[in-house]
Amino acid sequence: MDKDKNTMENKPLRSKVDIAMEETGVEVKDKTGELKTVAEIAMNKKDGETNWNVKKAEQKDTPDQKNESERDENEKIPMQNSPLRTAQEIVLENTGVTKKQVLKTPDGDLRSDSDIANERVNKIIEKGEGQPEKIEKTEEQIERDKEVDSAIKRVLDAEDEFKKKEKSQKKFEGLVSRFKMVINKDKEGEKKDSVTREYNKVKAEKDQAKKAMNDLIKQYARGDIESGKTEFATKIAMLKDKDRLENERIKKQDKPTQGWIKKGLEKWHKQGILKQVAITGAFIMGGEALIAFGGLTAIVGGTMVAGMATLEAVATATGVEKMIGSGQKWYRKKHGMTKEAKTEEARKEFVGEEEDDEQGIENLLKNFDQHDIDLNKKLGEVFKVEHRDKIIRWTVAVAAGLAVGGLRASHAIAKMKKGAELGTKSGMIASDVRAVNEEKLAEIVGQGTKEVEKLGPRINKVPFPSAGESGQISRMQEAVTSAKELEFSSRGVAEKGIEAVAKSAGETAGSLAKQVAENPDKFKAVVEAGSSQWKTAEGLLGEVEGLGFKSMELEQQSHFIDSIIKEVGKNDLVKTGEKLDFSKALGNKSFMEKLIERNKEIAKGTKEFINIGKNNAAIEKWAVANPGKALNTETVKGIISGSKKVAEKIVDKGIIDEAAKAGETFATSLKGVPTSAVAAEKATFEAIKTIGAGIKKLPEFAGESGVWAQTSDMSVYKFMEDSAKGAIEMSEKIGGVSNAVSKRAMTGEEAKVIKLLRDYIIKIGDIGGKAGRPGKGQTVMEYINAFRAKNGRPLYNGLGEFVSKVKSGDMPIRV
């Protein structure tokens, strides 16, 4: 305590604000433009040169005098009036453009986005900042590097700004309050020590994370990492990881703010890529406009989430500069508006033009109230007046019952669909990760079709005891439709893959050239009202036979359109009614062949994201397991090269967990549904889950590794003991047959299945309680079956379906 006091006495009188700013390391610019902490400026100030904050503190504050409103006012200052730069200013600086230049009217010398980008790059080169060592690069690589540099720098700068402001808003407030507490109770030295330790710990963790991030950035800047897609993917994956962290931040916001951001992001995700980027760019540029609503931290956090996701989605193939430029234009357009109008516009753009849900519902219910008065009046006129109140009560009771029942039905269906969607999604991800081949895709389609065929008759056979349950039938039918849709989607995925395998770029380009030669007019299009060159190209390409444009990944489509438009030689300003001729580009065999080949590389690049995701997971796991150890370049390389299996395990576990969670959610939703409906829904759910490729992966793992064959006859106690230690040995397969003598360690996939089985047994144990404990020597299979016998069904909340299907031979798998 004394030490701290002395420290304070050695410095000029400081306000709580200054103390906290010093502690948080918040920096501001002094007049020389040098970044300094407030304390540094205060210690070295000359009259008239210090900033607003120090002066304000000297004039007004002592720690205990400030009332709440004054304190609030001071806390806002660093965000709104300080020399701290706004996100807009940061971005402007990074683009190398002055505010004045950006704000020139359309009649003035407004430069193109590519000019802006080039200037920025030139500026960096002149200063020698962040310039990679000279490496012989192709023009294409250089161009891509520019895009990457620009996109990443924008995001990182904006994030830095976010962090600064977050500090000045949150930690600042927290520390002031803590210091106040300590000052008031200065005898509680221990408590202060504890607070300081906690703060230092958090700060150290943040510093470590930032250092790891900066190390990677420096590597990139120095060119240590080989130029190309890998390093790009690394960077983007890294940003994605930050994206996740921002999500964590959003979760810490108060409920209304969370809802606002969530709603905004949901809407945002539904927008087209161009619109997404425009909004994101606008948010980055117009950060200051967003302070006024939702809370700065939350909004910028939301912006960052949106921004990074977008950059990741589009950066591989399209001109990021151009897209971000759309956002800049959007912001420029609104620059002259009042702050309130600007804010409202930004909010609408993010959340959508629709009326706020809350307000909309409130208005609807108000209108209902008025309508109700009218109806009640009429009821009194049409029916006996003395009956009117009874009629009203009757309608209220019936409607309330309908609401409960209806919601139960609609939510069960929604959850069922969600489960199926997740299953398909996880299967698709798994397919990507495992480089699914043609045969595999065909197998998925075949299996899906088979399950759909089985589903119909199964539902028809379900006895429905009363006409009152007929609503359940429609639910079942809806489930069948969903299943069919899923099967259809699976087929589409499979066909896309098969098509990609079957067709070479040369063949496609040759076929296109032939088509163009036969009928060039087919490849010309007129720009319709409200359309654009991009949309026109998109529409036309979607109709070109044999190109497979519609089944391309989004990144591939964007690249394709960009390249075609560039080849056609038009700028983006086309007029309604203008005729666009794509025949020369599409008929140019060598150009198209090159374009198609490049598009294949983009698809591979997308897969690299997934691989990088695995690496990140491995790094994250390592960091958790090794607190305090430096995460430097060498460490990262070591983790990535030596932990591929670990990373894969983590990713796969996530996929399976997602599917399993969906299944569990559905199982929960079944509670409270009439028993007769449960039987029907159970059948449907089984089929849907089976169709979900994620679930299908489970038996596949078991089939390939023989996990179930190895463990089903083990005693529960031995299984639990060995699995906890990861010590289950697997029989080596010789000529496809398990050899009990030859043993080997578990593979990553096998370990995953063992873990799921273990979790499942624990769940059964939890439900069964003391009486449900496994008997001595009772095998895993016997234990699971005993639960099924006792409860009339297996436990669906986990692995029950998988186990029963494997054992009954119901699944077409190899055990």
Added chain:
Amino acid sequence: MSLFKDANIQVKIVEAFGIGDLPEDKQAQVLARAGELLIKRLFLKVADILSPDDRNNFDQMLGQEPPVSEDQVSSFLTEKVPNIESLLQEEISSFAGEFRV
């Protein structure tokens, strides 16, 4: 039998009013209120169609103490108004058309 449950009017109200994306509690709020008004609208419409005797019987039925069951009202309406289900569907559409969010 229940005219209202069998016709799945809950789901139809949700669809007609476009409230499927709302949180569960909000949906329930709108559903309960809309269901109430919808039934009142239907009763008023039916009252116009029924013969004077049937209308009187319907009035008596609704005024009973304790209240009649939902099934009894459903049976009466199904018997006396053969196209009651399509009438109900029309009413949902017209109601939602007037008040859609």
